[in-house]
Amino acid sequence: MRLDIVTIFPEYLEPLNVSLVGKARLRGQLDVHIHDLRQWTHDRHNTVDDTPYGGGPGMVMKPEPWGEALDAVIASGAGPQGARPTLVVPTPSGRPFTQALAVELSERPWLVFAPARYEGIDRRVIDEYGERLDVHEVSIGDYVLAGGEAAVLVITEAVARLLPGVLGNAASHQDDSFAPGAMENLLEGPVYTKPPEWRGRGIPEILLSGHHGRIARWRRDEAIRRTVANRPELLECCDPAALDKHDRKILAGLGWTEDPEGRILRPQGGMEE
Secondary structure (H helix, E strand, C coil): CEEEEEECCHHHHHHHHCHHHHHHHHCCCCEEEEEEHHHHCCCCCCCCEECCCCCCCCCEECHHHHHHHHHHHHHCCCCHHHCCCEEEEEEEEEEECCHHHHHHHHCCCEEEECCCECCCECHHHHHHHHCCCEEEEEECCCCCCCECHHHHHHHHHHHHCCCCCCCCCCCCCCCCCCCCCCCCCCCCCCCCCCCCCECCECCCHHHHCCCHHHHHHHHHHHHHHHHHHHCHHHHHCCCHHHCCHHHHHHHHHCCCEECCCCCEECCCCCCCC
């Protein structure tokens, strides 16, 4: 996969040289190019922003340097398999970044990131490239950062770990929270490792039993409990057919009920602990 990132703070992206992403770069699984937006400015101050039309606080990133930068990146050569890039624009006003979207982006051979600063990028840039490329405006959460570079790091790590060969164990991400499949709509439950006792605290006996079926059931039960406690809305929108009788028994014990169509409903007036 090829990644191009256009930014006014290239040094912010140094974490892409470490951990799984850094190793993937060294192995050639991830081809990362970082570009300084100010290279495409033409005044002595390297200006990338100006006051907003219509008034208001803050500054807006100018279209000229962004247009020249993106044109240059696109013209630098086709991505793997001759592909054109997918443009990813981190913004609080974008669609939520989810594991499903991470999976979708991991299947694209070439991603170009346009992280904004200030009040954002002149809208005409997004509209212009939306006519040429597949554009994803993406939010990593309901909060506002000083700029989009942190979101680029988040998205890159979520996507890169899904690429073939990046994780040491190819099955490692299959039971992640939010992963598509059997555990979809459930957060991942608690995990344990050696030693068997630490500061007087042991581990659940079921994990020592060697009974894989019962261990899998325990993990799913714990995933349900954690989801109820931390993200109940995920369960409310799950497919009723994905829940078996044992799931429903666990939920009933936590105060949840079912409607006539089999959909589960959280307790009125709050959740049971």
